[in-house]
Amino acid sequence: MTSTWITTRAWLLMLPLLIVMVAIIGWPLVDTVRLSFTDAKLVGTEGSFVGLDNYVKILSGSNFQRTLITTFWFAVLSVSAEMVIGVLAALLLNQQFYGRSILRALMILPWALPTVVNATLWRLIYNPEYGALNAMLMQFGLIDAYRSWLGEPGTALASLIVADCWKNFPLVALIALAALQAVPRDITAASMVDGAGAWSRFRFVIMPYLAGPLMVALVLRTIEAFKVFDIIWVMTRGGPANSTRTLSILVYQEAFSFQRAGSGASLALIVTLLVTVLAVAYAALIRKSAGVS
Amino acid sequence: MSALELINVRKRYGAVETLKGIDLSLASGEFLVLLGPSGCGKSTLLNIIAGLAEATDGDVRIGDRSVTGVHPKDRDIAMVFQSYALYPNMSVARNIGFGLEMRNVPAAERTEAVQKAAKILQIENLLGRKPSELSGGQRQRVAIGRALVRDPQIFLFDEPLSNLDAKLRMEMRTELKRLHQMLGTTIVYVTHDQIEAMTLATRIAVMRDGQIEQLATPDEIYNRPATRYVAGFVGSPPMNMLDATVADGIAHIDGSLSGIPLPQALRENAASARDVIIGIRPESLTLASSEDAGLAIEAKVEVVELTGPELVVTSTIGSQRLTASLPPRSQIAVGASQRFNIDPSALHIFDKATGKRV
Numbered sequence: 091m092t093s094t095w096i097t098t099r100a101w102l103l104m105l106p107l108l109i110v111m112v113a114i115i116g117w118p119l120v121d122t123v124r125l126s127f128t129d130a131k132l133v134g135t136e137g138s139f140v141g142l143d144n145y146v147k148i149l150s151g152s153n154f155q156r157t158l159i160t161t162f163w164f165a166v167l168s169v170s171a172e173m174v175i176g177v178l179a180a181l182l183l184n185q186q187f188y189g190r191s192i193l194r195a196l197m198i199l200p201w202a203l204p205t206v207v208n209a210t211l212w213r214l215i216y217n218p219e220y221g222a223l224n225a226m227l228m229q230f231g232l233i234d235a236y237r238s239w240l241g242e243p244g245t246a247l248a249s250l251i252v253a254d255c256w257k258n259f260p261l262v263a264l265i266a267l268a269a270l271q272a273v274p275r276d277i278t279a280a281s282m283v284d285g286a287g288a289w290s291r292f293r294f295v296i297m298p299y300l301a302g303p304l305m306v307a308l309v310l311r312t313i314e315a316f317k318v319f320d321i322i323w324v325m326t327r328g329g330p331a332n333s334t335r336t337l338s339i340l341v342y343q344e345a346f347s348f349q350r351a352g353s354g355a356s357l358a359l360i361v362t363l364l365v366t367v368l369a370v371a372y373a374a375l376i377r378k379s380a381g382v383s
Numbered sequence: 384m385s386a387l388e389l390i391n392v393r394k395r396y397g398a399v400e401t402l403k404g405i406d407l408s409l410a411s412g413e414f415l416v417l418l419g420p421s422g423c424g425k426s427t428l429l430n431i432i433a434g435l436a437e438a439t440d441g442d443v444r445i446g447d448r449s450v451t452g453v454h455p456k457d458r459d460i461a462m463v464f465q466s467y468a469l470y471p472n473m474s475v476a477r478n479i480g481f482g483l484e485m486r487n488v489p490a491a492e493r494t495e496a497v498q499k500a501a502k503i504l505q506i507e508n509l510l511g512r513k514p515s516e517l518s519g520g521q522r523q524r525v526a527i528g529r530a531l532v533r534d535p536q537i538f539l540f541d542e543p544l545s546n547l548d549a550k551l552r553m554e555m556r557t558e559l560k561r562l563h564q565m566l567g568t569t570i571v572y573v574t575h576d577q578i579e580a581m582t583l584a585t586r587i588a589v590m591r592d593g594q595i596e597q598l599a600t601p602d603e604i605y606n607r608p609a610t611r612y613v614a615g616f617v618g619s620p621p622m623n624m625l626d627a628t629v630a631d632g633i634a635h636i637d638g639s640l641s642g643i644p645l646p647q648a649l650r651e652n653a654a655s656a657r658d659v660i661i662g663i664r665p666e667s668l669t670l671a672s673s674e675d676a677g678l679a680i681e682a683k684v685e686v687v688e689l690t691g692p693e694l695v696v697t698s699t700i701g702s703q704r705l706t707a708s709l710p711p712r713s714q715i716a717v718g719a720s721q722r723f724n725i726d727p728s729a730l731h732i733f734d735k736a737t738g739k740r741v
């Protein structure tokens with residue numbers, strides 16, 4: 091009897107929050123699902139029911155496929171670079187040296203900056219006329235004419251990835267650093283006595299402590315990278331020639347630039363589904379690795 | 384040949400000098416216990432021997448080779464940590480064999496060595512488990528196995544038993560002793576537990592504030608402590624320290640009416656010292672009947688505690704406290720005055736000013 095009362099009370103206590111959540115998340119979601127089966131425009135027509143038309147068009151169209159591939163590359167490359175740089179930075183900042191605390195504080199800076207500020211900053215760096223990158227490469231003699239890094243389809247995505255890395259590696263580094271500090275000093279000492287060199291020590295002794303937290307960082311960053319919008323929107327708007335158009339940009343263009351609310355909604359739902367699949371897969375992975383250690 | 388030699392080893396952390404010049408020479412096969420209170424620098428010294436910390440000054444020689452600047456892995460030492468420091472993700476077998484694995488010992492040879500160590504420590508049935516699936520005592524065995532398998536010149540132990548409960552600690556102590564007798568390796572062992580020190584050591588270095596106060600056999604540490612500090616550190620209940628004045632070969636304990644005539648051997652040494660401390664071990668006191676002659680002191684009994692094997696009697700002489708360990712069935716009246724016989728050969732006299740043995 092007590093336990094049912096406790097359960098009932100728990101539900102009662104959660105009820106206000108549940109109502110709010112249904113109102114701000116549930117209802118829009120349901121409405122988006124409804125929209126996705128119509129040919130509604132953003133303004134004007136309410137649209138009429140078109141069945142799976144929107145979905146079929148999107149999934150069979152080359153636009154979606156190309157965008158998916160762009161998103162995939164953006165996510166894979168930026169996240170793996172962030173993981174590697176983040177772990178290296180954490181290993182460095184875990185050493186004893188003069189000025190370590192200042193460096194630790196400085197490292198967080200890129201991550202603490204608003205994305206829009208970061209994006210604007212990098213636009214300046216990449217600027218084809220007075221950008222710092224061009225100036226630097228010229229001075230080192232690596233290029234013989236200023237280039238438009240964000241204006242050429244061949245370099246735009248890579249340039250974006252660099253900017254995204256710079257912003258997000260501190261998060262990985264922070265998580266890794268916290269994990270490194272949890273490695274017992276005796277364990278490191280024991281591995282030194284046991285004769286493990288730097289690499290073996292990292293691989294066999296330290297990595298097990300890093301794996302769990304890094305997995306969390308990986309999940310967070312991959313999902314975020316898949317949904318990336320702001321940094322690209324500020325720097326390239328998906329151009330040039332759609333070479334940096336990711337899924338979120340495509341959704342935005344479809345729904346707002348082309349005002350096709352119906353197919354925009356179906357596209358948004360497809361992206362949501364993809365991200366959900368990712369999240370579930372990672373959650374399973376995390377649970378598995380947590381069970382092991 | 385000495386297995387280990389420390390020459391004027393010093394360590395400072397900033398302005399604080401943690402080790403103030405340690406000199407020590409250890410023959411092969413010795414079991415040296417570094418004994419001292421928390422913070423006296425035992426671990427620091429052990430880490431310097433292991434190469435995990437660097438001495439500010441002085442030299443460490445292992446097997447007649449200076450190892451200053453030599454990496455821990457090349458010092459031919461193995462270390463057992465207080466926290467066991469097992470690698471949590473590896474099986475017991477791999478934990479034990481990890482040192483060999485890192486030294487590129489072939490797998491077959493490694494397995495054989497691990498099996499052998501496991502057999503000695505009776506943990507063969509645990510080899511497939513992870514450290515998290517072991518009890519404290521089993522982890523301790525694995526940690527020892529990890530050192531054993533390497534067959535090093537010197538074993539270093541940093542308070543290896545302090546995380547175990549009392550019963551297990553006693554068992555492991557015996558086990559360690561057996562292991563040392565069987566293998567005959569040189570061991571340096573850190574502890575602040577005097578019983579461990581007394582039972583295990585062939586020699587004890589009693590440390591205080593970064594210095595060695597006395598380096599001697601357990602027997603000598605117990606029976607001829609060089610300083611008041613050493614005397615007070617070893618023995619339980621601790622040695623009675625009574626303020627006294629010596630005049631004409633008679634020691635007058637402050638607060639006591641009668642004097643204790645000092646035995647001849649002590650008389651000469653104590654002649655010059657006036658203010659002294661008389662050290663009497665609680666276990667060297669016995670009950671005296673009133674007609675007994677010989678060395679005796681009178682004290683007022685305050686508390687009587689039966690610990691099981693002995694009766695601990697706390698009494699006072701003036702404002703000074705006197706503790707006696709007596710046989711459990713002794714007849715003692717609380718609140719009454721009681722005479723205790725003293726074995727003259729068990730008297731320790733320390734200079735009050737310097738704390739040194741007289």
Ligand SMILES: Nc1ncnc2c1ncn2[C@@H]1O[C@H](COP(=O)(O)OP(=O)(O)OP(=O)(O)O)[C@@H](O)[C@H]1O
Nearest residue numbers: 396401419420421422423424425426427428574575
């Ligand atoms: N890395 C360090 N930096 C500064 N001071 C230190 C450092 N390591 C040890 N000390 C100091 O050196 C002194 C001796 O420390 P140590 O760990 O050797 O003591 P210990 O005898 O092993 O004590 P315990 O029985 O508590 O383990 C302590 O006062 C400690 O504060």
Ligand SMILES: [Mg+2]
Nearest residue numbers: 425426427541
């Ligand atoms: Mg210590």
